[in-house]
Amino acid sequence: MTQQELINIGQWVFLLYFVGINSGYLTLNFIALLDIRRFLELRRATSLPSVYSNFELPISLLVPAFNEEVTVGDSVRALLQLEYGNYEIIVINDGSTDDTLEVLTKEFSLRRFPEAYRMRIPVKPVNAIYCSTLYPNLRVIDKQNGGKADALNAGLNAARYPVFCSVDADSVLQRDSLARVVQPFLEDRNTIAGGGTIRIANGCKVTHGFLEKVGLPKSWLAKFQVIEYLRAFLFGRLGWEPLNALLIISGAFGLFRKEAVMEAGGYRTDTVGEDMELVVRLHRHARMKRKPYRITFVPDPICWTEVPEKLSVLQSQRIRWQRGLVESLAMNMRLCMHPRGGIVGWVAFPFMLIFEMLGPLLEVFGYVFIILAALAGWISYEAFFAFLGVAFGMGMLLSTSALLLEEMSFHMYPKLRQTATLFMVAVLENLGYRQLIAIWRLVGLARSAVGAQSKWGRMQRKAAWGDEGSSSP
Amino acid sequence: VSSTDISLTVEVAIWSSQAALITTVVLVVTVLILRLRHNDKRNRVANLAKQWRPILGDVVFGQGTIPLDQLPVLARRDHDAFLEEWNHAQDVLSGKSAQRLNAVARALDLESEALLMLRKRGVHRRLLATATLGHLQESAGWDSIVDQLESRNTLLSLVSALALVRIDADRAVGMLGSHLLSRTDWPIGRIASMLRELPPALLADRLFPEILRAPAERRQHLLPLLTLLSPSDSGRVINDLLQKAADEETIIACLNAAQSPDELPLIRHLVRHESWPIRMQAVKALGRIGSADDTPLIIDALSDREWWVRYRAAQALAHLPWINASKLREIQTSQADHFAGDILEHVIAELQFA
Numbered sequence: 001m002t003q004q005e006l007i008n009i010g011q012w013v014f015l016l017y018f019v020g021i022n023s024g025y026l027t028l029n030f031i032a033l034l035d036i037r038r039f040l041e042l043r044r045a046t047s048l049p050s051v052y053s054n055f056e057l058p059i060s061l062l063v064p065a066f067n068e069e070v071t072v073g074d075s076v077r078a079l080l081q082l083e084y085g086n087y088e089i090i091v092i093n094d095g096s097t098d099d100t101l102e103v104l105t106k107e108f109s110l111r112r113f114p115e116a117y118r119m120r121i122p123v124k125p126v127n128a129i130y131c132s133t134l135y136p137n138l139r140v141i142d143k144q145n146g147g148k149a150d151a152l153n154a155g156l157n158a159a160r161y162p163v164f165c166s167v168d169a170d171s172v173l174q175r176d177s178l179a180r181v182v183q184p185f186l187e188d189r190n191t192i193a194g195g196g197t198i199r200i201a202n203g204c205k206v207t208h209g210f211l212e213k214v215g216l217p218k219s220w221l222a223k224f225q226v227i228e229y230l231r232a233f234l235f236g237r238l239g240w241e242p243l244n245a246l247l248i249i250s251g252a253f254g255l256f257r258k259e260a261v262m263e264a265g266g267y268r269t270d271t272v273g274e275d276m277e278l279v280v281r282l283h284r285h286a287r288m289k290r291k292p293y294r295i296t297f298v299p300d301p302i303c304w305t306e307v308p309e310k311l312s313v314l315q316s317q318r319i320r321w322q323r324g325l326v327e328s329l330a331m332n333m334r335l336c337m338h339p340r341g342g343i344v345g346w347v348a349f350p351f352m353l354i355f356e357m358l359g360p361l362l363e364v365f366g367y368v369f370i371i372l373a374a375l376a377g378w379i380s381y382e383a384f385f386a387f388l389g390v391a392f393g394m395g396m397l398l399s400t401s402a403l404l405l406e407e408m409s410f411h412m413y414p415k416l417r418q419t420a421t422l423f424m425v426a427v428l429e430n431l432g433y434r435q436l437i438a439i440w441r442l443v444g445l446a447r448s449a450v451g452a453q454s455k456w457g458r459m460q461r462k463a464a465w466g467d468e469g470s471s472s473p
Numbered sequence: 474v475s476s477t478d479i480s481l482t483v484e485v486a487i488w489s490s491q492a493a494l495i496t497t498v499v500l501v502v503t504v505l506i507l508r509l510r511h512n513d514k515r516n517r518v519a520n521l522a523k524q525w526r527p528i529l530g531d532v533v534f535g536q537g538t539i540p541l542d543q544l545p546v547l548a549r550r551d552h553d554a555f556l557e558e559w560n561h562a563q564d565v566l567s568g569k570s571a572q573r574l575n576a577v578a579r580a581l582d583l584e585s586e587a588l589l590m591l592r593k594r595g596v597h598r599r600l601l602a603t604a605t606l607g608h609l610q611e612s613a614g615w616d617s618i619v620d621q622l623e624s625r626n627t628l629l630s631l632v633s634a635l636a637l638v639r640i641d642a643d644r645a646v647g648m649l650g651s652h653l654l655s656r657t658d659w660p661i662g663r664i665a666s667m668l669r670e671l672p673p674a675l676l677a678d679r680l681f682p683e684i685l686r687a688p689a690e691r692r693q694h695l696l697p698l699l700t701l702l703s704p705s706d707s708g709r710v711i712n713d714l715l716q717k718a719a720d721e722e723t724i725i726a727c728l729n730a731a732q733s734p735d736e737l738p739l740i741r742h743l744v745r746h747e748s749w750p751i752r753m754q755a756v757k758a759l760g761r762i763g764s765a766d767d768t769p770l771i772i773d774a775l776s777d778r779e780w781w782v783r784y785r786a787a788q789a790l791a792h793l794p795w796i797n798a799s800k801l802r803e804i805q806t807s808q809a810d811h812f813a814g815d816i817l818e819h820v821i822a823e824l825q826f827a
Binding site: 408 | 483485486489490491496497505507511596600658660661663665666694697783816818822826827
């Protein structure tokens with residue numbers, strides 16, 4: 001193969017990758033646009049018969065905690081104030097080496113409880129179970145360290161209700177978050193999992209674990225992530241939902257039917273992306289057994305989380321997320337293009353595989369190739385700028401379309417100045433930030449290939465809550 | 474590979490980037506227009522609320538300081554916003570207050586506006602019109618609302634059903650029966666809420682027989698409505714179903730709903746059923762309506778191989794009126810099976826913590 005042929009192939013790969021991924025996302029954006037109209041109709045509807053309270057589903061909130069002594073008191077107190085009729089909170093102390101258990105014991109007057117603990121999913125040994133003498137719906141499981149997935153499984157074994165919600169100890173929830181995210185479960189008995197939109201808490205005012213005022217972060221790094229989260233949730237998730245092909249529910253806040261998860265074997269402890277892996281596995285199980293099911297998404301902003309403002313923390317988070325994605329897909333590869341795979345197996349899975357899993361490889365290769373080719377004089381500067389124009393232009397288009405969806409729906413950033421800032425961020429993120437993320441994701445992909453060990457992400461907090469619990473936005 | 478291909482890639486790249494840029498600019502302008510429209514609407518709604526809330530409050534509380542024929546003029550473009558506000562108020566009011574609000578709507582000729590809105594294409598306006606006509610008990614739109622019952626839009630069909638119930642409950646019941654069976658997209662919790670607006674006699678005589686004739690799968694789904702909406706009529710039905718039903722879901726729904734000691738012989742039999750969810754519900758039902766003679770059966774269930782049956786048996790035992798704390802402890806220490814002892818220990822602790 002001649003040099004010219006190689007250059008030509010490189011150019012086509014670069015072009016097809018950027019046009020392909022962005023066309024895919026624009027299609028999702030279009031689907032999301034239609035779906036959000038339906039959702040807003042429901043929201044605005046007056047005189048809809050309310051859900052009679054006797055038919056509310058009781059929910060078990062599972063809160064895994066590892067070295068959370070600073071925030072766990074506030075977090076649990078906020079969870080106790082959620083507006084929902086019937087729910088229990090199970091905090092799982094996963095062998096913390098700080099005073100997490102002592103803080104909980106003191107603040108909620110815990111006493112040892114002789115629970116007949118049922119080990120439906122094997123977990124690391126449970127040291128003791130405690131019950132609050134102040135709040136009958138609060139229990140704490142103290143267990144040996146086994147990771148977040150193991151902690152969630154321990155909570156799942158102890159959960160009493162048919163639906164459970166996994167919540168990061170550092171998530172800031174809306175008071176009505178449970179009532180909102182449970183709706184699809186009430187409206188369709190085949191719903192086995194559901195998630196909601198996660199927004200960024202940096203720059204917001206949070207008091208006693210609840211959001212008081214929405215604002216934009218001061219840090220540019222966090223501002224870039226605001227746009228990323230808008231893209232990820234407003235069409236990354238909402239676009240797949242009507243096709244019943246949603247492959248990710250954030251570990252920061254997700255609702256699941258307990259028996260469906262139990263049947264699938266609970267959370268896997270050998271991956272860093274236990275939340276995504278579970279959702280992909282739920283699809284696979286239901287599809288293979290030909291069971292009717294739905295995995296849903298509520299676009300309401302119901303959970304707020306702090307994102308990293310330091311490059312080093314963001315780097316480790318993104319490497320982790322990419323590893324989680326790779327492992328989740330690899331562990332459920334059977335779903336990909338399986339005759340019973342449906343849209344999820346034939347469209348969503350291959351899309352994730354090509355554009356999200358292998359995407360960083362193609363993207364970084366594309367940038368390196370175009371820069372080297374221009375420097376070496378293999379391609380003209382006109383071609384160089386044309387290719388960069390595609391990458392930047394498509395990136396801006398996607399971010400702007402996310403802003404359009406936001407404008408059509410929730411208006412969380414109502415000031416004109418905030419909108420102007422977000423437009424500026426949508427442009428500037430293409431000049432370095434996105435490329436940096438692609439490099440970190442490539443590192444994550446490489447580390448998956450060599451199979452590094454998984455463990456709890458170290459929490460680094462600036463404010464009162466952290467960000468590393470979940471595997472993706 | 475020729476140089477023509479190379480220039481083709483560059484050309485495609487230029488066109489793609491230009492298209493992306495132009496679309497981005499269009500989107501930015503759209504966002505700005507939407508923002509301006511949103512702000513304008515927000516201001517109008519705020520002004521409307523500022524003007525009308527005191528008036529509606531005055532009417533609702535029957536103070537009558539503002540005669541209905543001297544109400545301010547409502548601009549046509551404010552009709553939607555006003556009706557939204559009016560419907561929200563109606564949703565939380567009843568009796569004379571609701572009737573007074575109806576008088577305001579009639580004084581503003583909003584029933585005619587709602588009838589016009591029923592013919593619009595937008596779902597939101599039709600929803601608003603349907604809800605308004607329901608609150609107004611205005612029968613002029615009856616046929617159009619009946620047509621909407623068939624809509625594939627769940628929201629529109631449900632709001633229409635509720636409006637029909639409000640306009641003429643007797644006529645509505647005749648249509649609702651078949652829809653309760655066919656509209657599997659209507660959530661049970663919302664159906665319950667809607668049916669609570671019907672007189673109990675209509676439910677028992679006209680709607681429940683329809684539910685009982687339903688195929689097993691749909692019937693077991695709707696069964697909880699029986700005890701919830703008309704407990705006095707549910708006993709006979711449940712007894713009948715427990716004798717005849719073969720499917721697990723229906724049996725469970727009946728056990729959940731069982732309230733009468735007449736059903737005890739059947740329930741006792743089901744405590745030994747091969748399916749553990751049935752055993753669990755049977756034990757729960759025994760705890761709820763059983764007699765002292767059923768205590769040994771419940772104690773036996775403490776040693777069931779399934780955790781949930783043991784747990785519900787222990788809970789049932791702990792809540793029996795003739796079992797006090799010391800008796801419960803006595804039963805616990807006398808258990809040879811450690812699973813039974815453990816689960817009782819667990820439930821005793823729960824009682825102490827409660």
